[in-house]
Amino acid sequence: MLGIGNLAKLVFGTPNDRKVKAARPIVAQVNALEPKFKDMSDADLIGKTRELQGRAQSGENLDTLLPEAFANCREAARRALGLRAFDTQLLGGIFLHQGNIAEMKTGEGKTLVATFPAYLNALAGKGVHVVTVNDYLAKRDAHWMGKVFAQLGMTTGVVYPFQDDAEKHAAYRADVTYATNNELGFDYLRDNMKGSIDQMVQRGHFFAIVDEVDSILIDEARTPLIISGPSQDRSELYKALDHYIPQLSEEHYKLDEKSRNATFTEDGNEFLEQILQKAGVLPEGQTLYDPESTTIVHHVNQALRAHKLFQRDQHYIVRDDEIVLIDEFTGRMMAGRRLSDGLHQAIEAKEGVKIQPENVTLASVTFQNYFRLYAKLSGMTGTAATEAEEFAEIYKLGVVEVPTNRPVQRIDEHDRVYRTAAEKYTAVIEAIKEAQERGQPLLVGTTSIEKSEMLSQMLKQAGIPHNVLNAREHEREAQIVADAGKMGAVTIATNMAGRGTDIQLGGNVEMKVMEELAKNPEAHPDEVRAQVEAEVEAAKKKVQAAGGLFVLATERHESRRIDNQLRGRSGRQGDPGRSLFFLSLEDDLMRIFGSERLDKVLSTLGMKEGEAIVHPWVNKSLERAQAKVEGRNFDIRKQLLKFDDVMNDQRKAIFSQRLEIMQTEEVGEITRDMRDQVIEDLIDEHLPPRSYAEQWNTAGLKAQLIEKLNMDLPVADWAAEDGVDHETMKERIEQAVDAYMDQKAEQFGPENMRQIEKQILLQQIDGKWREHLVTLEHLRSVVGFRGYAQRDPLSEYKTEGFQLFENMLDGLRVDVTQQLARIRPLTDEEREQMIRDYQAQQAQTERAMQPEHEEADGGEATSRAPGFDENDPSTWGNPSRNDPCPCGSGEKFKHCHGRLA
Template identity: 75%
Template sequence: MLGIGTLAKKVFGTPNDRKIKATRPLVDKINALEPDFETLSDEDIKAKTEELRKRALDGESLDALLPEAFANCREAARRALGLRAFDTQLIGAIFLHQGNIAEQKTGEGKTLTATFAAYLNALTGKGVHIVTVNEYLAKRDAAWMGQVFGALGLTTGVAHADMPEDAKRDAYASDITYATNNELGFDYLRDNMKSELSQIFQKYHNFAIVDEVDSILIDEARTPLIISGPAQDRSDMYKVIDTVIPELSDEHFELDEKTRNVTFTDEGNEFLENLLRERGMLEEGQTLYDPESTTIVHHINQGLRAHKLFQRDKDYIVRDDDVVLIDEFTGRMMAGRRLSDGLHQAIEAKEDVSIKPENVTLASVTFQNYFRLYDKLAGMTGTALTEAEEFQEIYGLGVVEVPTNKPIARVDEDDQVYRTVREKYAAMLEQIQKSHAKGQPALVGTTSIEKSEVLSKMLTDAGIKHNVLNARQHEQEAQIVADAGKLGAVTIATNMAGRGTDIQLGGNVDMQVMTAISEDPEADPEAIRARVEAQHADEKAKVLEAGGLYVLASERHESRRIDNQLRGRSGRQGDPGRSSFYLSLEDDLMRIFGSERLEKVLTTLGLKEGEAIVHPWVNKSLERAQAKVEGRNFDIRKQLLKFDDVMNEQRKVVFTQRRDIMEAADLSEITTDMRHQVIDDMIDQYLPPNTYADQWDAEGLHTSVQEQLGLDLAVMDWVEEEGVDDDAIRERLVQATDQFMAEKAEQFGSENMRNIEKQLLLQVIDAKWREHLLTLEHLRSVVGFRGYAQRDPLNEYKNESFQLFEGMLDSLRADVTQKLAQIRPLSEEEQREMLEQIRAQQAAQVAAAAAASGGAASAETTGDAAPGFVEDDPSTWGNPGRNDLCPCGSGKKFKHCHGRLA
């Protein structure tokens, strides 16, 4: 008998079915327009874009323009790429435009789907950002889909690391900008460290389409983006601590693999104290519990984590004297990404590579809060339904499953569970040999580099030719994945194979054509393509006959999405295929999450060597374990976000204030208000309200006026005057300082004074914000202990961070007022000295450049540095002009080097 829910679904359809059904009238409209758009010339298509853009700017809604815009885009894509979008791609694009996540299976054409929604939303003139998981895909998609946007009359840019500033500015000024999530986040932070409006890259956060949205908004969302500067070098301490950790034995620490946590036991602490005293790191009588030991304890803990939680070739690899982290979800290297709080340095010490200094945070943002800046956000992926709750709760994004263009013909087999890893690998090898013998391509999924190399050795020993794709071969990733569907191909891959390039049966035609052309540049490209296509058709027929791509997974991942991605590599566009998961009781997930019960079941069943248990119940129990882990990870991310939201509100205030300052032509009113507020604070402090004159601190007020306002006024006399109250003294201070600053503005010139105020305000805001970030980091690291006193750490963090923020704003006013009071124009003699220093510096740079290029500088060219000038000491440089070369010898302008308002 059917349940009520099942019966309702059969009669009315699922909510997802109803959403799909609602788009059908729109798709019919777009299809009805197709014959009209086929008759347009190439110029007419561009003219149509201009017409649609004008209508959008005149107030017509994008929803009203959608049918015509999509019809125009479909025709442009057909002409530029020879690809006519399927109806399912139009449905996906409609959901993207509506601000949803479109779940489209692998091979359904997400890259082309994105162009429709991007084109429609770019008509507003505020730009669209298409976000990819790596630079290769950003560049590939920009070049590929840029042909479609070009045919429509739109500009396309790609923003990536190490670009010249002007080129990156142009990329962001384009109608469509492709970039990685990291680059977008870092450029946002850099924008908010700049001092001139013209230098800013991201003018708008209008609409973003995030490709592989689950990877970017969930997997990578646990790690904030941080721009940092160097801090104190403690490499010696790391080296000493690294010699201590290997001497610990199992009773000295407790390891919890479920929560990825490791802590010292009481015996461990005692053992450490004795050992550290021997090594001279703890003084006699000092214990690890003393306040002076805080730094050592912190680094000892990080050393323990580095040794016991982080494994080489799983969590990181060592490459060119550098520890490079590996993304646990994709298996890709994360070049330039470093662990914070000294953990990365502890791993560097462990691996005996160069230890780079720790950093202090200059600016930071999480992906959650960065992507929530956009007016509208959308995403695409093959696997999002399992995380639908998180997408809705954190980002307000709905997940819609878009139907496939052709029915899925892949067979997903039940998991096979073996008792040991050895038996599991033996069964996998046997199955790979069978598939290889009949020409069926096999993709073998692994969870780490180490395991991929174990399987690779087994295949080599068995004489089976294969490719290995892991973080070590990431440069060849596209080529290896493109070849994975060839007849008899065997490919071992970490999870990174789930992203980016299609696995096409018989191989990827375009890749094969490019390879053939590079091998024989003189040959006719058309003839090469015809030959390759004929070979491909023949090979594809044989692969189809052999059963399509066979995916064998050697382990289940903590996240069901990663497993689904691997499965989804097979069976694209209705192709046949097969997937199997080979597991053992020694696998991490099985071992950590309750394999003991299964062990008993297997023993009871009398399982023999090499036999496996295969049953749908096993799949269900594993999926329940995975769902628990996913739920726990979601809770961790949610908690992190709650804390970051507190800082994010403050970040928005500071960044908005910076932008307002940069946009303002005249800031004199703001600086005047700040000065008057500082005077009010002084009066309240030294002449408290409701007190008598003999209780006032006149001397304190006099000193404070000198230090803060730069004036030596007769404050002591004013206080002793009969009938003078605090308001009268406040009024006199306001008049005196206003006159003082008006005279100063006259000396500098009105325009110069406005510029000084602007740069000074930005400089002080940035310095204060950096200090505030550091204070919040320290507060965050200790606020958890408030839980022991039955107080909610989050509420405590909110209250204290708000007080700290108010304190920061107070000190900002005082700093700006004091600095403006202290500045003065240079005398003619000082200006002459400074010019001499700059000339000497420029001459030295010419000499250095000549020496570097092998030439010799003449004596006249080099000159002598000004007396007292020291290249490494900015205090001896005088006052260089902002557009002069920096005296440090970098060759950059002073404003871009030591004069930079970072």
Template identity: 70%
Template sequence: MLGIGTIARKVFGTPNDRKIKATRPLVEKVNALEPEFVKLSDDGLKEKTEELAKRAMAGESLDDLLPEAFANCREAARRALGLRAFDTQLMGAIFLHQGNIAEQKTGEGKTLTATFAAYLNALPGKGVHVVTVNEYLAKRDAEWMGKVFAALGLTTGVIYSDMPNEEKLAAYRSDITYGTNNEFGFDYLRDNMKSELSDVFQQHHHYAIVDEVDSILIDEARTPLIISGMATDRSELYQSIDGLIPLLTEAHYTLDEKTRNVSFTDEGNEFLEAQLRARGLLPEHQSLYDPESTTIVHHVNQGLRAHKLFQKDKDYMVRNGDVVLIDEFTGRMMSGRRLSDGLHQAIEAKEGVAIRPENVTMASVTFQNYFRLYDKLAGMTGTAATEAEEFREIYGLGVVEVPTNLPIARKDEDDQVFRTAREKYAAMVEELKVAHAKGQPVLIGTTSIEKSEMLSQMLTKEGIKHNVLNARQHEAEAQIIADAGRLGAVTIATNMAGRGTDIQLGGNVELKVLEAMKANPDADPKALRAEEEAKHAEEKAKVLEAGGLFVMASERHESRRIDNQLRGRSGRQGDPGRTVFYLSLEDDLMRIFGSERLDKVLTTLGLKEGEAIVHPWVNKSLERAQAKVEGRNFDIRKQLLKFDDVMNDQRKVIFGQRREIMEATDLSEIADDMRHQVIDDLIESYMPPKSYADQWDTQGLYAQVIEQLGIDVPVMEWCAEEGVDNEEVRERLIKASDEHMAKKAVEFGPENMRNIEKQVLLQTIDAKWREHLLTLEHLRSVVGFRGYAQRDPLNEYKNESFQLFENMLDSLRENVTKNLTHLSMPSEEEQRALLQQFFAQQAQMARAQGEAPVQGVTTGGADVAVAEAERTEPLPGFVEDDPSTWGNPGRNEKCPCGSGEKFKHCHGKV
């Protein structure tokens, strides 16, 4: 009997069906325009882009321009790439333009789909960012789809790590910019450490399309992006503590694999105290429970986590003497990423490699809060439906399942559950032999490097030739995936999420043609292509006859989405295929989530050695377990985000203030307001309202006026005058400080004074923000304990962080005022020293931001030497002591004296 929900869906259709139906009239409009756009010349396509851009900038909505823009883009893609977009790709592009996630199955052409939405949204001239999971894909897609955009008269750029500044600026100024999520996020942080608006990369956050959106916005969103500087070296402490951990027994700690948590028992704490005292790490009179022991307790806990929660070749690997993290979802190495709070150092001590100093946070942001900066956000993936609630709640993104161009012919079989891992792997090898004998390509999915290498050894023993793809073979990724669909190919892959390269039956014809051209450079390209395409067609026919790609998974992942991604590798574009999961009760997911009950069932059934249980109920039971884990992980991410949202509100204020300061030409009003506010605070503190004259602390006020305002005025005499109140004293102080600063403006020159104010404001904001971040980190680590006192940790964090932020702003005003009021014209020798100090700071900042150091700086010795700049002829009529003869150079232009230095570093400097 059908349920009410099922009957309703049959009558009204699902919400997804209704969304698909709503796009059909638009797709028909685009198709109706096709004959008109086919007739246009190549220049005609570009002229159409100019016309559409003018209409967009004049205020015409992008929704109204969509049919013409899509028709123009389809024709450009047909000419540039020989690809005519399917109607389903147009549907996907409509959903992307509307700010949704388009779920398109593997092989449905997401890369081309994105060009339509990117083109349409680039018309207003604010730039579009296309975000990918790795640099190979960013460069590949920018080069490949750049041909389409070039045919439309638009520019394309790509950003990557260690890229020269000038090139990166040019890439960001392009109409469409490709890059990785990490690089976009780090550039946003770097922008908010810059002091010149012309150096800022990201001028707008207009529209972003995120490829493999589930991988980026969910899997990677648990780790914030942090730009940091070096702290003090404490490698000896890590090594001393690392020597303690192997001495612990199971009675000394409790391990919870479900929550990935490990903590010391009371017995463990007593044992640690004795061991730490014996090594001189804990004073005799001090206990681990004392507040003074916070640091040592923190390091011991990190040492325990490093040993018990982090496994080599699963969570990380050691490469060239470095501990490199492995992404648990993609199996890729995350070079340059380090665990925070001393955990990475604890793992380095465990592995006996060089321990790099901890870092101090200079700027940080989570992916959630970075991507929520965009006016409009969209995403593409093959698997998003299982995380639809999170996308809607966190990012306001709807998920729409786009139909496939051809019906899916893949056969997804029920899971096979064995008692032991040994039986499971033996069954997999037997099944593999059968498929391999008929030439069927096989893809074996594993969850760790260790398991992929173990399976590789088993296949080598059986004499089966195969490829292995994991973090160790990261560089050969695209080639291995491209070959995985060839006749008789066997590929073992660790976590196939977000690979970005299709597995085509018979292999990738384009790569085959490129290889043939490299091998025969003198051959006729057309003849060579025809020959390779004929061979490919023959091989593809044999693979189709053998049953298409066979996907064997050796384990289920915690997330159904990752399993679906692996399944989706088979059966692209209506191809036949087969998928099956091989499981055992010893697998992590089965062991942690309810394998005892299953074990009893299997024992009752009298399962023999090598036999498997296969039933749809088992699949449903496992999916429920996975859904529970996904729900728990979502709650963890949601809680982390709530805490980060508190910091994000403050980050927006600070970064917004920095932007305003960089954009402003005259900051004297802000500097004056800050100084006047400092005077108000001093009057309130030392001459409180409604207090009598004999209660005033005039001596303290006098000392603070000299300290904070740099002026020596007769404050005590003023206060002793008959009838003088605090308002009168305040006005006199404001007048005296204004006159003091006016004299400085004359002494330095108005333009120099404005530049000084800008630099002092920016540098003070940056220093205070760094201190504030560190304070918030410490607050975040201890606020959880407030729960024991029946107080909500989040509310406590909100209240205290707001108070800390207010304190920071007060301190900021005081520092800016003090720095400006105590400013004096330096001697030539002091100027030289200041210049060297400036270069040293810039070089350090460049290293922290991952950029090349400032040109003209050598840091080989202890001192920082300024290299000789390339000299030029001085400006005609230039007189050293007469600024009126210097012309009107910009701050970043060469100095008119001919030194070769920038004006701001030479005659235009403070």
């Protein structure tokens, strides 16, 4: 019997059904225009783009342009790539344009779908960002889909790390820009550290389409993006503390795997105190509870976490004497990414690699707050429905499930649960053997590098040929994924999110064509393609007959989404397929989340070794456990966001103020207001209003005016005059200071003074903001303890954070005023000395950055021409103006023998 909710759905349809139904007439409009656009020439397609751009930029609503824009884009894609978008792809494009998340199954062509809303929104001329999970995909998609945009007369850019500034600037000026979430966030932070508008690369945040939106906006949202600079070196302390952690026994600490936390017990604290005092790390008579021990306690806690919570080959790998983190969701290496608060250094000490110095934060932003900058945001993924609540609450994004082009034929079997891991892996090997004998390709999912390599070892012992796809094999990633659909192929993967290459039954035509052409460059590409397509089609039929791709997972992940991503690799575009999860009571998820009851049930049933329990109830209870973990992770991210929102309001205020200063020609008004406020504060402090002249502290005021305004004024004499009150003193001081600053402006010249004021303002804002970030970090780390005093940590953080922000602004006013009051024009001698010092410093830097030339047998540098004589300029050829001078002075050529008269 149907429940009331299900009965209502049968009558009225689900909200998702209604959204899809409402979009279908728009698809029909696009289809009706298709014959007209097919008859247009290439030049006509570009002409149509120019017409649509004119209409969009004169104010016409993009929704009214959608049918024509989509029809134009579909035709361009057909000509440029040979791909005609299905109706379901147009549906996905419509939902993206409307600012939704389009949930589309694997193999439905999301990369092409993004071109439709990107093209439509780029008509407004404000730039569209297409966001991918890694640099490889950003470059691949920009090159691939760039052909479509070029066919439409639009430009495409791609942003990647360590890119040349001019190239990056041009990429952001393109109509459509492909980039990773990390690079977009870092460029936003870097832009707000620049000194002038023309150095900034981003041009606003109009519309973003986020590919693998769940990975970027949810999985990666736990940790903020941070630009940092080095602080003091504490490597010896890390090494010293790391030495004592292995001496701890189990009663010395508590592990909470659910919240991924490790804490010392009272016994542990006492034990540590004793050994640290004996070693001289903790001074005699000082306990771990004393305020002076805060730094040691912090680092000891991080050392404990490094040893007990972070496992090699699961959370990180050691490569080239360096700790490289592994993304738990994608299984990829995160080169350059470091854990904060000394945790990364603690892991470096544990593994005995070189300890890099800790960093201090110069700028930071969370992905939540970065992506909320966009006027319109959308995203696409194969798995978003399980996180719909979070997308709605944090980003105001709806999730729409887009129907597949062909019905899904994959069979999802119930999980098999074994008592022990050994029994489970024995069953896994057997299942792999059976499938391989049938010729069915297998994708075997594991949760860590360690487990993927352990399973690989077992398969080698069983004589089963296979490929391993994990962070160590990332260079071969595309090739391994392309081969995974071949007859009898076995592929072990740590994670399949955002791989960017489809597993195609029978093999990947494009990859095979490239391979054949590489082997035989003389062959005709069309002939090779025809032969490869015929071979792959024949192989595909055999694989389909064997049951299609078999996804065999060896464990459940704590997120249902990751499991669904793995499952979704099978059954693309209506192909047959099968998925099955093998579990044991020793798996992390089962062990941490309630396997005791299940263990009792299995014992009661009297199960023999090697037997598995298979029942829908098991699936349900596991999904409930996963939902609990997802809910807890959502709460963590929500809490992180609440705290970051406090900083975000301040960040937006500071960044907008910086932008305003850079855009304003004349900042004299700002510095004058700051100066007047400083004077007012000084007078209020030393000559309180409504007080008698005898109560005034004129000596203190005089000293402060000398320190903060570089002026020695006769304030005591003025105060002694009859009829002089608070306001009169303020006016006289302001007039004297204004005259002094006007005189200074004349000495420098108006234009120079404007530049000086602007630079000092920006430098002081940046310096104060950095200090403020460090202070907020410290406040954040201790404010949680306020909960023990029955005070809400978040409210305390908001109140104190606002007070700190006000203090920062007060300090900013004083420092800007003080610095401007003390500047003076350089003498000719000082200026010449400064230029000489600068040139010497530049030459030293250049030399340090120059690759060393290998010396040839005759002692001459190999890069020099025959007959070269450093004393004879006629033998030097034509050196570049920025090259080191051939005379050997160490200076640039333009500053030495190439100096212009």
